Amino acid sequence: xxxxxxxxxxxxxxxxxxxxxLWWSWxxxxxxxxxxxxxxxxxxxxxxxxxxxxxxxxxRLEAAANDAAFLRRYNQVLIRVDQxxxxxxxxxxxxxxxxxxxxxxxxxxxxxxxxSLPIYSGGLGILSGDHAKEASDLxxxxxxxxxxxxxxxxxxxxxxxxWQEAVYQQLDMSMAPIAPVLGAHGHPLMISVPIGGRHVxxxxxxxxxxxxxxxxxxxxxxxxxxxxxxxxxxLYSGDNEMRIRQEIMLGIGGVRLLRKLGYEPDVWHxxxxxxxxxxxxxxxxxxxxxxxxxxxxxxxxxxTIFTTHTPVPAGHDTFPFHMVEHYFxxxxxxxxxxxxxxxxxxxxxxPWGIAFNMTVLALRMSGMANGVSKLHGQVSREMWHExxxxxxxxxxxxxxxxxxxxxxxxxxxxxxxxxxxxLGPEWRERQDDPAIWARVKDxxxxxxxxxHLEMKRKLIHFLRERLRAQWIAGTADPLQxxxxxRLLDPYALTIGFARRFATYxxxxxxxxxxxxxxxxxxxxxxxxxxVFAGKAHPADDPGKRLIQEVYNLAKNNxxxxxxxxxxxxxxxxxxYLTQGxxxxxxxxxxxxxxxxxxxxxxxxxxxxxxxxxxxxxxxGYNGANGWAIGSxxxxxxxxAQDWADANSIYxxxxxxxxxxxxxxxxxxxxxxxxxxxxxxxxxxxxxFSMQRMVKEYTTKLYVPALEASLLEKAxxx
Ligand SMILES: *Cc1c(COP(=O)(O)O)cnc(C)c1O
Numbered sequence: 001x002x003x004x005x006x007x008x009x010x011x012x013x014x015x016x017x018x019x020x021x022l023w024w025s026w027x028x029x030x031x032x033x034x035x036x037x038x039x040x041x042x043x044x045x046x047x048x049x050x051x052x053x054x055x056x057x058x059x060r061l062e063a064a065a066n067d068a069a070f071l072r073r074y075n076q077v078l079i080r081v082d083q084x085x086x087x088x089x090x091x092x093x094x095x096x097x098x099x100x101x102x103x104x105x106x107x108x109x110x111x112x113x114x115x116s117l118p119i120y121s122g123g124l125g126i127l128s129g130d131h132a133k134e135a136s137d138l139x140x141x142x143x144x145x146x147x148x149x150x151x152x153x154x155x156x157x158x159x160x161x162x163w164q165e166a167v168y169q170q171l172d173m174s175m176a177p178i179a180p181v182l183g184a185h186g187h188p189l190m191i192s193v194p195i196g197g198r199h200v201x202x203x204x205x206x207x208x209x210x211x212x213x214x215x216x217x218x219x220x221x222x223x224x225x226x227x228x229x230x231x232x233x234x235l236y237s238g239d240n241e242m243r244i245r246q247e248i249m250l251g252i253g254g255v256r257l258l259r260k261l262g263y264e265p266d267v268w269h270x271x272x273x274x275x276x277x278x279x280x281x282x283x284x285x286x287x288x289x290x291x292x293x294x295x296x297x298x299x300x301x302x303x304t305i306f307t308t309h310t311p312v313p314a315g316h317d318t319f320p321f322h323m324v325e326h327y328f329x330x331x332x333x334x335x336x337x338x339x340x341x342x343x344x345x346x347x348x349x350x351p352w353g354i355a356f357n358m359t360v361l362a363l364r365m366s367g368m369a370n371g372v373s374k375l376h377g378q379v380s381r382e383m384w385h386e387x388x389x390x391x392x393x394x395x396x397x398x399x400x401x402x403x404x405x406x407x408x409x410x411x412x413x414x415x416x417x418x419x420x421x422x423l424g425p426e427w428r429e430r431q432d433d434p435a436i437w438a439r440v441k442d443x444x445x446x447x448x449x450x451x452h453l454e455m456k457r458k459l460i461h462f463l464r465e466r467l468r469a470q471w472i473a474g475t476a477d478p479l480q481x482x483x484x485x486r487l488l489d490p491y492a493l494t495i496g497f498a499r500r501f502a503t504y505x506x507x508x509x510x511x512x513x514x515x516x517x518x519x520x521x522x523x524x525x526x527x528x529x530x531v532f533a534g535k536a537h538p539a540d541d542p543g544k545r546l547i548q549e550v551y552n553l554a555k556n557n558x559x560x561x562x563x564x565x566x567x568x569x570x571x572x573x574x575x576y577l578t579q580g581x582x583x584x585x586x587x588x589x590x591x592x593x594x595x596x597x598x599x600x601x602x603x604x605x606x607x608x609x610x611x612x613x614x615x616x617x618x619x620g621y622n623g624a625n626g627w628a629i630g631s632x633x634x635x636x637x638x639x640a641q642d643w644a645d646a647n648s649i650y651x652x653x654x655x656x657x658x659x660x661x662x663x664x665x666x667x668x669x670x671x672x673x674x675x676x677x678x679x680x681x682x683x684x685x686x687x688f689s690m691q692r693m694v695k696e697y698t699t700k701l702y703v704p705a706l707e708a709s710l711l712e713k714a715x716x717x
Contacts, residue, residue: 002016004016004019004053004054007053007058007061008053008061009061009062009064009065010065011065011071012061012064012065012074014078015053015074016050016053018030018033018049018077018078018081019034019049019050019052019053019177020050020177020179020208021081021177021208021209021210022113022114022133022177022207022208022209022210023081023084023136023208023209023210024049025047025113025114025409026133026406026408026409027077027080027081027408028413028416028417029073029076029077029080030077030080030081031047031413032073033070033073033074033077034047034049034052036064036070036073037052037056037060037064037070038052038056038060041055041056045116046115046116046572047114047115047116047572048114048115048116048175049177050116050175050176050177051116051175054174054175084136084210084211085210085211089139090137090138090139091138091139091695092138092139092140092141092698093139096703096706098710099141099703099706099707099710101141102141102266102267102706102709103141103142103143103263103264103265103266103267104140104141104142104143104265104266104267104268104269104702104706105142105143105144105145105254105258105263105265105267105268105269106128106131106132106135106142106143106144106145106269106271107144107145107146107250107251107254107268107269107270107271107274107275107278108124108125108128108144108145108146108271108272108274108275109124109146109147109235109236109246109250109272109274109275110124110125110128110146110147110153110235111125111128111129111132111144111146111207111214111216112125112126112127112128112129112130112571113129113132113133113207113209113214114129114177114571115570115571115572116175116176116177117176117177117178117207118149118152118153118171118570119146119147119148119149119152119153119216119235120153120235120571121153121235121236121500121535121537122499122500122535123499123500123595123596123597123598124271124272124309126405126571126597127271127372127403127597128144128146128271129209129406130404130405130406130409130690131271131690131693131694132144132209132212132214133209133210133212133406133408133409133690134406134690134691134693134694135211135212135694136209136210136211136212137210137408137691138691138694138695138698139211140212140694140698140702142212143212143213143214143215143258143263143265144209144212144213144214144215145214145215145216145217145250145254145257145258145275146214146215146216146217146250147216147217147218147232147235147246147249147250148178148204148205148216148217148218148232149171149232149233149234149235150170150171150173150218150220150232150233151168151169151170151171151233151234152168152169152171152234152235153234153235153236153535154166154167154168154234154237154535154538155167155168155169155568156535156567156568156569157567157568158480158547158551158565158567160477160479160480160555161548162547162548162549162551162552162555163544163547163548164535164536164544164547164548166538168234173205177207177208178205178206178207178216179205179206179208180203180204180205180206181203181204181205181206181215181261183260188203188204188221189203189204189260189261190202190203190221190223191204191217191253191256191257191260192256193248193249193252193253193256194330194331195228195245195248195249195327196245196326196327198225198228200219200224200228200231200245200249201219201221201223201224201228202217202218202219202221202232202249202253202257203217203218203221204216204217204218204257204261205218215257215258215261217232217249217250217253217254217257218232219231219232219249220232220233231245231246231249232246232249236537236538237538237539240319240320240323241323243317243319244319244323244324244327245327246274247274247275247276247277247317247358248277248327250274250275250277250278251274251275251276251277251278251279251280251281252277252278252280252281254275254278255278255281255282255285256281265303266303266705266706266709267303267304267305267702267705267706267709268282268303268304268305269304269305269306269307269697269701269702270304270305270306270307270362270366271307271309272307272308272309273306273308273316273317273357273358273359273361273362274317274358276306276358276359276361276362276365277358277361278304279300279304279361279362279365279366280328280331280335280345282296282300282303282304283296283297283300283335283365284331284334284335286299286300287334287335287336288334292336293335293336293337293341296335296336297365299712300365301365301366301367302367302705302708302709302712303367303705303708303709304365304366304367304368304705305366305367305368305369305370305701305702305705306362306363306366306368306369306370307369307370307371307372307401308359308362308363308369308370308371308372308380308384308398309372309594310592310594311376311379311380311383311591311592311594312502312504312592313351316357316358316359317357317358317359318348318350318355318356318357318358319355319356319358320353320355320356321343321354321355321356323356324342324343324346324356325339325343328342343356345360345361345364345365346358346360346361346364347360348360348386359384360384360387363384363387363398364387367705367708368397368399368701368704368705369397369398369399370398370399370400370401370700370701371398371399371400371594372400372401372402372403372594372595372615373400373402373403373594373595373615373616373618373619374400374402374618374619375591375614375615375618375619376400376591376594376595376615377398377399377400378400379591380396380398380400381393381394381396381398382396384396384398399700401693401696401697401700401701402595402616402619402688402693402696403595403596403597403600403616403688403693404597404600404688404689404690404691404692404693404694405597405600405601405604405688405689405690406689406690407431407604407685407689407690407691408428410575410578410579410600410601410604410605411604411605412451412455412575412579412605414451414454414455415451415455415579415604415605415606418443418447418448418451422439422440422442422443422447423436423437423439423440424436424439431685431686431689431691431692432686432687432689432691432692432695433686434682434683434686434687436686437681437682437683437685437686438682440678440681440682441678441682443678445669445671445674446667446669448606448674448677448678449669449670449674451606452582452606452607452677455579455580455605456490456494456580456581456582457490457580458576458579458580459576459577459579459580459581460485460488460490460580462573462576462580463484463485463488463564463566463576464485464486466484466566467481467484467485467486470484479555482554482555482561483551483554483555483564483565484564484565484566484567485531485564485566486561487560487561487562487564488529488531488561488564489527489529489562491527492527492528492529492562493526493527493528493529493582493583493657493658493661493662494528494529494530494531494580494581494582494583495528495529495530495531495581495582495583495584495585495610496530496531496577496578496581496583496584496585496602496607497510497530497531497532497533497534497584497585497586497587498531498532498533498534498566498569498573498574498577498578498598499534499569499586499596499598500534500535500536500537500543501534501535501536501540501543501544501546501547502536502537502540502543503540503542503543503546504588504589504592504593505586505587505588505589505593506587506588506589506642506645507532507534507546507547507550507587508546508549508550508553509587509642509645509646509649510530510585510587510646510649511549511550511553512642512643512646513646513647513650516650517559517650518558518559520650520653520654520658521559521560521562521563522559522560522562523658525662526658526659526661526662527562528562528653528658529562529563529564530562530563530564530585531564531566531577531581532550532554532563532564532565532566533565533566533567533568533569533573533577534547534569535568535569547565550563550565551565574598574601575601578598578601578602578605578607579601579605579607581602581607582607582661583607583608583609583610583657584598584599584602584603584607584608584609584610584611585609585610585611585649586598586599586609586610586611586612586617587611587612587629587645587649588612588614588615589612589638589641590612590613590614590632590634591614591615591634592614593612593614593615594615595615595616596611596614596615596616596617597616597688599611599616599617599620600616600620600684600688602680603620603625603626603680603681603684603685603688604681604684604685604688604689605681606677606678606680606681607677607680608625608626608627608676608677608679608680609621609625609626609627609680610626610627610629610649610652610657611626611627611628611629612628612629612630612645613628613629613630613631613632616688618632619687620683620684620687620688622679622683624675624676624679625676625679625680625682625683625684626676626680627652627656627657629645629648629649629652630644630645630648660672660673660676661673
């Protein structure tokens, strides 16, 4: 028994098991169970049941064990979780019974599952995390592989000069929902990979995401020397040398880990190019079994799927040839090829010379590839045309599957109760079915508005409590208290903008004409306020400059405290923001936002988008469910583009958004506004649900690859 299990009263023996399965995080009955167990701890741990069970007093546990109502709920949750974990009734098995027993391996450098496991930096990680959760809900046989980063992604602190500081904290592993993977004799299961002439070791941690298992590799073990131990310490930090070592561990180590655990995946999905070295290991395995390189490569192509995530050239990892040679000089012999053949697998002309490009490697070696929105698919086909010189740009075999978000994770519990009431509880099973969402019209306007106001109150309360905590801890000076939103007004029209501060996202666009914006914000009868949050990559100085600019504007008394910048954006804050503002703003430079997902989270909570027609919004906007900034016209001159887009934002705010929001009836209800909210929920939720997305990956990519593997096996006999 683990210490936690020993601490539990007999009647609550399975509480730790529930806490260690992230299934609880998207199931309201399970969330409520932990909330009921100890509301104060629930809040102080930022909704972390593992930490709660460590910290909870035994008297509190005894009381719960003797509380008949609590026990009833506890038993109901156990029945639910047991049903969910046995997969006989799931969508995948009932739709594709012939594929029973197949396995899909899913590799990603980051997974955003819950705040208590800070191993994500932004959209890519949230997408992987949501994918794993939906795979569980649909019964998809997915096994995930990633990295344990004991120091995670950094926590952001912003001193009064506005220049972001990165703070790394060692994660207390015992408080995270992870369990060590043990091998023979109860010792940690260990794999090793040759990196730069040495064998580098990694142990593994397991995260239970409903039915889906996620394995995280961790190089912080005694067998490694100090730099090797640091290899997986942090997410996206360090130089190119560190990066290639990490990617060797992720791709090659990941394959070895699955083998050691006894998995024989039929399909391998690389989410972004970070894990692309895995194809090399798969080829090596086959060549070592006696295949020729060309046969092995063809077989691997049939089994692999690659998703590319950005049209920004610098977003694709590249390594100089000499570096690749250093790490792979012995490896290519085992693949049955020579140096030139090996380097040609990833060869690509970069602005600074010929190099080894991970996206090119992944595209060449995977049988199917996709972008993450229709527009991004098209841009990617043009961008990577050179890999298929025998084809025209339209024929380049990169399809698209538009991103989605895991609805049960991102919906507020208040709104989900409303859906239960007016759409019927079956909405959870049928999130991708537009017919369910047509019922949003039956939801009374007053109800929808009251839920929204409640979420807005919760957001403001959340901000103030955070400020108070910083103030008490002595880490906030008065100016920061102002910048962090003390002056926010619960009645003003509130615009939210929160995401990574990459320059193409143009966080400062709305400040282009400061005087015009000032008039909009400071209107005494119809005030408007803007809340910003987001981190810049630690090496991205232009991104940090944008944060500083917003920070200084938030301090500027001419804007009257109507602009706030919240420190340390993460999943926890993202939930409050995408559930509690009135409008969600997004201003990427088209077409660089491959998809974007935070706007989808807002929409399903009834918060309309005000966004450039880029990524998902180019597909999601229908004229009545939010607002489109500018047109699809692309200007040659970026400054002209910025002016056109900024003026479009001001026009929309002045002429449509502000008047509609403040047009109230006798009961102070904005009827016209509520129709836009309703339309956002009705149209965007099914189309951009993770359920639609994972089903689309399954039918377009996974099933064809799995069926090919069936044929191959049949051919063996
Ligand atoms: C959803 C989410 C993102 C992605 O935001 P985009 O608008 O798609 O860039 C980034 N960070 C966090 C914490 C999120 O929850």
